[in-house]
Amino acid sequence: MVRSEEQNRLARERSRESILSAAIDLFSERGVDGASIAEITRRAGVAQGLVNYYFGGKEQLVAAVIDRWFEMVLGLSQVEGDANARLAGVIDGALMATAFVLPLQRAVLAMQQQPSTHRLFAESEERHAAAVHTAEDTVRGIFRERGDDDPAVEEIMLRTTLEGIIVKYAVYGHTYPLEASRRWVYRIYGLPQPHEPLPLAPGQKPVPGAEPRPRAADSAGF
Numbered sequence: 161m162v163r164s165e166e167q168n169r170l171a172r173e174r175s176r177e178s179i180l181s182a183a184i185d186l187f188s189e190r191g192v193d194g195a196s197i198a199e200i201t202r203r204a205g206v207a208q209g210l211v212n213y214y215f216g217g218k219e220q221l222v223a224a225v226i227d228r229w230f231e232m233v234l235g236l237s238q239v240e241g242d243a244n245a246r247l248a249g250v251i252d253g254a255l256m257a258t259a260f261v262l263p264l265q266r267a268v269l270a271m272q273q274q275p276s277t278h279r280l281f282a283e284s285e286e287r288h289a290a291a292v293h294t295a296e297d298t299v300r301g302i303f304r305e306r307g308d309d310d311p312a313v314e315e316i317m318l319r320t321t322l323e324g325i326i327v328k329y330a331v332y333g334h335t336y337p338l339e340a341s342r343r344w345v346y347r348i349y350g351l352p353q354p355h356e357p358l359p360l361a362p363g364q365k366p367v368p369g370a371e372p373r374p375r376a377a378d379s380a381g382f
Contacts, residue, residue: 178204188263243305259361332374
């Protein structure tokens with residue numbers, strides 16, 4: 161049976177998404193240099209030549225992974241309500257994204273630091289410059305509404321704090337106390353403590369023990 165143009169389009173989208181998903185997982189596990197195109201396409205279950213067809217090569221595939229991260233970060237839903245409710249929504253959105261897309265976070269965190277991929281991260285940041293600027297201004301507007309003296313610095317320090325949690329969670333996995341960290345961030349910004357914990361991502365476990373002790377070795381295979 162001859163497939164329709166719509167069926168062909170959906171098949172192409174599935175193949176492209178499979179390659180992107182496999183690349184994210186392998187870049188997270190082995191780094192960009194340690195993941196070959198052959199391994200990526202084998203895990204994706206597609207022909208090796210489709211990487212060039214859909215992306216143009218490995219460097220462009222890396223750029224597509226970084227673009228996906230920016231789309232995820234900039235696409236976090238905004239909470240309605242007063243400034244405190246919206247600030248809590250920013251915090252929760254960032255931390256939930258950390259848990260639910262851990263391989264993507266790990267892959268892009270490494271790309272930010274490595275000289276071979278830092279340029280690609282900077283180029284992707286430039287492509288998303290307008291959306292990044294809008295997101296920054298939105299959070300600065302929240303701090304301005306709260307009456308903070310320097311909304312720009314407050315936004316930068318909030319981002320720094322959340323990125324620090326993201327980095328630690330990428331290293332320590334489920335042994336890192338994400339929920340306790342969330343409540344700590346709420347306290348330093350004078351927000352009412354949340355009534356419900358963040359939902360657990362697939363495979364995520366509550367932090368073991370009454371007193372958390374993050375361990376990288378314990379997070380292997382998370």
